[in-house]
Amino acid sequence: MNNPAPSSDSDGCGIRPVTDPCDRLREAIVSGEFQPNERLVEADLSVRLGVGRTAIRAALAVLDQEGLIVREPHRGARVRLISAREAFEIEQVRNALERLLARSAATQAASGDVADLREIVAAMHDRLREDDSLGYMQLNATLHRRIWKISDNQVATKMLVTLKSQSIRFQYGTILRPGRPEQSLQEHEKIVAAIAAHDPAACDSAMAEHLGHVLETLQWAIEAQERERPWSALREPAVGGRT
Template identity: 30%
Template sequence: MTKHLELNMDAYLPLRDVVFQTLRAAILRGELKPGERLMELQLAAKLGVSRTPIREAIRMLEQEGLAITIPRKGAEVAKMTEKDMEDVLQIRCVLEELAARVSCHKINDGELRELKVAMIEFDEKTKADNVVELAKADVTFHDLIYKAADNPKLSMLLNNLREQMYRYRTEYLKDTQRHSQLIQEHHEIVKALELRDEEQVVKIIRQHLKNQEEVVKKMIREQE
């Protein structure tokens, strides 16, 4: 287990959420490796908390697909698999295309301005070596498209799926050679929405997700 695991306290968050964010960041940064055991007693001692918030945080990690509990063995960091990624991306592609289609007809000038700000924020984040912050900027960009669709039930489905996508998103964003392509795709998405070009925005979204799938599949195969 990594020697650098430290609790990042936040007075506004419950302890279980602080533990969750700490473990989540360690997994996404690769400090806790796939297959590494998440032993409650050891983690509790290392972070200076009781076992209860550790147990609750592990359950939250399981919901995101970052951890898995194996009978008679306990919890461990989940391995990424092609099948799991394909399953999640298949659903995301359908829902995100739908959100983009609806947003094309509903997005207003204020929402377009917000989206452009988020686009520029993402561009700026690619200049820093912080994949977690970059992932947040990417999530914000896509969330604004969902919001513009003005369909709370669709947004809820996409938000639930987002947690399962988070690990694959960060793996993709670690590939700095892809950042210029991502920036271009975001700009093209905004332009298509601005022109109310439904077929063009769906085409870009589809390619956007296909590129992610290809890169992450390659990463998974290299780690096997």
């Protein structure tokens, strides 16, 4: 019907084409627009996104499958709070899958692929020199995604995308560790070199080393967070949308 409800797009975004409400909800969750454990009432989301409750319901089903929210039978949906333990599990799985893809990438990379990777690494150098941590993180993600694309394993790639969206909240802290970005960049260079040399074993070990350090850094970040707010694990926000 007359979907352009006058108040629906009041939150700043202009003439967005009718994107999937599922994507919009996912974006809102991973960007932290909803607090962990916050209730997601279907009717509220319906008016907020300007779509029917059915679409919201379908989107919630997808997000539930992806592990971003939990749905209890007659009690609605809440954004899922990823525990530190689960973050470790996710990182371990990511570790295993990225190693697999790194091996495949090493065997399948074309010359153009290697050129792209080197370009990204060069850009990471620049970001690091300018102390642009956010830009560095983005390029980091770009580099990994580019490797995924080279490996050309769609099943694993899709899983990694899903995992990433789940653990995004923990990823932010890992860049804050002193000296970590420099070390990270060297590890990435090593990975790219192994891909350029078409050496799967070296690429595997390089990626393993890199992600092992990421795992350590993740643990450091979690411990730092717990040290700062030791009560956070006990707090049950329940920041219900009631205004």
